[in-house]
Amino acid sequence: xxxxxxxxxxxxxxxxxxxxxxxxxxxxxxxxxxxxxxxxxxxxxxxxxxxxxxxxxxxxxxxxxxxxxxxxxxxxxxxxxxxxxxxxxxxxxxxxxxxxxxxxxxxxxxxxxxxxxxxxxxxxxxxxxxxxxxxxxxxxxxxxxxxxxxxxxxxxxxxxxxxxxxxxxxxxxxxxxxxxxxxxxxxxxxxxxxxxxxxxxxxxxxxxxxxxxxxxxxxxxxxxxxxxxxxxxxxxxxxxxxxxxxxxxxxxxxxxxxxxxxxxxxxxxxxxxxxxxxxxxxxxxxxxxxxxxxxxxxxxxxxxxxxxxxxxxxxxxxxxxxxxxxxxxxxxxxxxxxxxxxxxxxxxxxxxxxxxxxxxxxxxxxxxxxxxxxxxxxxxxxxxxxxxxxxxxxxxxxxxxxxxxxxxxxxxxxxxxxxxxxxxxxxxxxxxxxxxxxxxxxxxxxxxxxxxxxxxxxxxxxxxxxxxxxxxxxxxxxxxxxxxxxxxxxxxxxxxxxxxxxxxxxxxxxxxxxxxxxx
Ligand SMILES: Cc1cc2nc3c(=O)[nH]c(=O)nc-3n(C[C@H](O)[C@H](O)[C@H](O)COP(=O)(O)OP(=O)(O)OC[C@H]3O[C@@H](n4cnc5c(N)ncnc54)[C@H](O)[C@@H]3O)c2cc1C
Ligand SMILES: *[C@@H]1O[C@H](CO)[C@@H](O)[C@H](O)[C@H]1NC(C)=O
Ligand SMILES: *[C@@H]1O[C@H](CO)[C@@H](O)[C@H](O)[C@H]1NC(C)=O
Ligand SMILES: *[C@@H]1O[C@H](CO)[C@@H](O)[C@H](O)[C@H]1NC(C)=O
Ligand SMILES: *[C@@H]1O[C@H](CO)[C@@H](O)[C@H](O)[C@H]1NC(C)=O
Ligand SMILES: *[C@@H]1O[C@H](CO)[C@@H](O)[C@H](O)[C@H]1NC(C)=O
Ligand SMILES: *[C@@H]1O[C@H](CO)[C@@H](O)[C@H](O)[C@H]1NC(C)=O
Ligand SMILES: *[C@@H]1O[C@H](CO)[C@@H](O)[C@H](O)[C@H]1NC(C)=O
Ligand SMILES: *[C@@H]1O[C@H](CO)[C@@H](O)[C@H](O)[C@H]1NC(C)=O
Numbered sequence: 001x002x003x004x005x006x007x008x009x010x011x012x013x014x015x016x017x018x019x020x021x022x023x024x025x026x027x028x029x030x031x032x033x034x035x036x037x038x039x040x041x042x043x044x045x046x047x048x049x050x051x052x053x054x055x056x057x058x059x060x061x062x063x064x065x066x067x068x069x070x071x072x073x074x075x076x077x078x079x080x081x082x083x084x085x086x087x088x089x090x091x092x093x094x095x096x097x098x099x100x101x102x103x104x105x106x107x108x109x110x111x112x113x114x115x116x117x118x119x120x121x122x123x124x125x126x127x128x129x130x131x132x133x134x135x136x137x138x139x140x141x142x143x144x145x146x147x148x149x150x151x152x153x154x155x156x157x158x159x160x161x162x163x164x165x166x167x168x169x170x171x172x173x174x175x176x177x178x179x180x181x182x183x184x185x186x187x188x189x190x191x192x193x194x195x196x197x198x199x200x201x202x203x204x205x206x207x208x209x210x211x212x213x214x215x216x217x218x219x220x221x222x223x224x225x226x227x228x229x230x231x232x233x234x235x236x237x238x239x240x241x242x243x244x245x246x247x248x249x250x251x252x253x254x255x256x257x258x259x260x261x262x263x264x265x266x267x268x269x270x271x272x273x274x275x276x277x278x279x280x281x282x283x284x285x286x287x288x289x290x291x292x293x294x295x296x297x298x299x300x301x302x303x304x305x306x307x308x309x310x311x312x313x314x315x316x317x318x319x320x321x322x323x324x325x326x327x328x329x330x331x332x333x334x335x336x337x338x339x340x341x342x343x344x345x346x347x348x349x350x351x352x353x354x355x356x357x358x359x360x361x362x363x364x365x366x367x368x369x370x371x372x373x374x375x376x377x378x379x380x381x382x383x384x385x386x387x388x389x390x391x392x393x394x395x396x397x398x399x400x401x402x403x404x405x406x407x408x409x410x411x412x413x414x415x416x417x418x419x420x421x422x423x424x425x426x427x428x429x430x431x432x433x434x435x436x437x438x439x440x441x442x443x444x445x446x447x448x449x450x451x452x453x454x455x456x457x458x459x460x461x462x463x464x465x466x467x468x469x470x471x472x473x474x475x476x477x478x479x480x481x482x483x484x485x486x487x488x489x490x491x492x493x494x495x496x497x498x499x500x501x502x503x504x505x506x507x508x509x510x511x512x513x514x515x516x517x518x519x
Pocket of ligand 7: 292
């Protein structure tokens with residue numbers, strides 16, 4: 001009886017003010033801790049540890065301040081495994097003692113799904129599973145899933161100036177979540193998604209069993225590479241195909257300001273950006289800026305060319321003369337330096353896992369299949385000008401993305417898609433959530449006629465709970481189609497099939513995970 005009461009107190013602490021009238025069923029806390037200790041796992045911090053220790057670990061990789069509020073549900077315990085065996089034991093102990101698991105690599109889930117939950121849970125944080133081995137000769141690397149992209153890039157650059165990996169520019173993003181969701185990057189037009197360059201993976205299931213691609217089977221290996229993190233088990237490590245880049249390449253940024261200038265240039269970009277030769281990646285980001293007392297729109301056309309600057313200027317003079325790119329817009333550098341160049345950091349900071357300048361944010365995504373007409377662009381500028389802390393980015397697809405079959409991996413946006421769109425708004429005052437969320441939803445509604453439809457597509461790495469969600473990952477396969485169809489389209493049913501194979505009891509779940517078929 002005494003134990004039962006202690007448990008009840010814990011539940012209240014865990015659920016805090018977000019608890020509803022009926023308290024959810026909790027796991028066995030003491031049983032979990034003794035199981036972990038008996039397994040030799042000492043790097044464990046519970047909610048009853050000193051609060052500052054607990055919160056500094058919890059907050060460290062929590063990247064959206066919206067989910068570090070006092071009322072955000074917290075894990076009962078944070079477990080930090082430091083080896084494959086410890087990771088297996090963390091999972092087995094948690095599941096045996098009735099706990100739900102959330103696993104975190106870089107913590108960049110836009111909706112905080114790697115470190116929050118609507119039911120009591122434990123957090124397995126992979127920040128210590130970040131080892132990387134690069135084999136220059138075979139152009140391959142094994143990467144533990146807790147490694148950040150910056151750590152991966154740094155290890156590659158330290159091994160060879162001619163090798164790279166095609167993944168995102170934010171250096172604190174985790175390879176665990178990023179590759180699981182596909183991974184679009186400045187190299188996607190040349191080499192495809194990060195997930196297109198995965199050769200093998202080690203996946204651990206709810207019994208603590210480790211499987212490589214042969215053991216897990218074709219459907220599951222397919223699902224892991226783009227079907228989104230959190231549904232299949234825990235990825236312990238990825239085996240990556242590295243890609244070739246020149247020792248010196250060219251990064252560029254061209255700015256255009258004012259409604260007319262930006263409208264003309266962005267309108268034209270839609271026709272040329274996705275059609276350029278695949279050694280060029282040029283995306284366009286736009287945002288409102290205050291000039292004296294009024295606000296106007298500014299566009300930044302930026303990206304990289306896998307070659308030298310004079311060649312780039314020659315090509316641009318032919319394919320996009322309207323932009324007027326000049327030598328001063330370009331800078332030659334190594335591939336690894338381009339990451340810092342577009343992420344306001346430098347090579348020495350790539351292995352720093354702490355994301356500075358944390359803010360509250362909301363992001364939504366779309367895919368463009370036809371160019372937006374000029375009046376539609378002007379309408380978009382006037383909405384963007386309302387919130388100068390917001391931006392939108394159009395990133396071109398095309399290149400090799402057009403040649404990889406639509407069903408090769410879960411990510412369905414290949415041939416027929418011109419660009420992906422990310423809309424982001426940030427704020428710093430916790431009482432202004434509603435204002436900014438409402439504004440973002442208005443922008444999203446405005447864009448509806450101009451973007452992909454039936455379904456209106458979204459990108460799973462730009463996770464958006466507005467598309468639908470289910471308490472405790474309890475959606476049926478039919479219900480989860482609400483978001484599954486948008487992220488994966490015709491690939492959704494195969495994801496359900498893979499889930500049914502690898503996790504029929506749905507241990508790995510969250511409010512937007514892929515459910516198994518009921519048996
Ligand atoms: C600044 C910034 C820039 C970005 N740029 C890009 C970009 O250029 N291209 C792009 O495609 N995306 C980009 N993203 C989005 C990013 O790819 C996703 O948010 C990604 O899911 C983050 O991975 P993570 O490991 O950091 O996140 P986490 O929050 O740790 O994980 C995300 C999801 O994956 C699950 N997961 C994590 N690790 C594992 C594992 N080892 N095994 C199983 N499941 C796991 C989590 O439980 C969670 O559900 C960017 C994000 C930010 C914040
Ligand atoms: C969440 O789902 C799991 C698996 O179905 C179940 O065991 C658990 O009781 C659920 N928790 C809550 C609080 O509903
Ligand atoms: C446990 O992990 C934390 C966070 O990374 C680290 O600070 C601490 O030194 C680790 N403790 C042990 C005993 O390894
Ligand atoms: C972590 O975040 C919570 C919620 O915002 C905050 O109350 C706490 O002070 C933070 N703790 C640390 C150590 O940063
Ligand atoms: C984990 O995989 C092993 C080997 O395939 C299998 O026997 C076991 O049933 C799986 N566990 C779960 C919970 O699915
Ligand atoms: C438009 O671009 C031209 C040429 O770069 C520049 O001179 C002009 O100031 C721009 N217009 C506005 C409104 O900024
Ligand atoms: C902004 O104000 C400054 C100082 O009054 C002026 O020199 C400048 O021309 C103004 N800029 C624009 C774009 O109006
Ligand atoms: C890199 O960035 C850090 C942090 O901003 C700074 O302290 C350091 O001086 C920079 N190093 C170089 C070589 O620019
Ligand atoms: C935060 O927003 C609230 C509500 O709009 C406002 O009352 C408060 O003054 C703001 N705080 C700061 C520091 O701007």
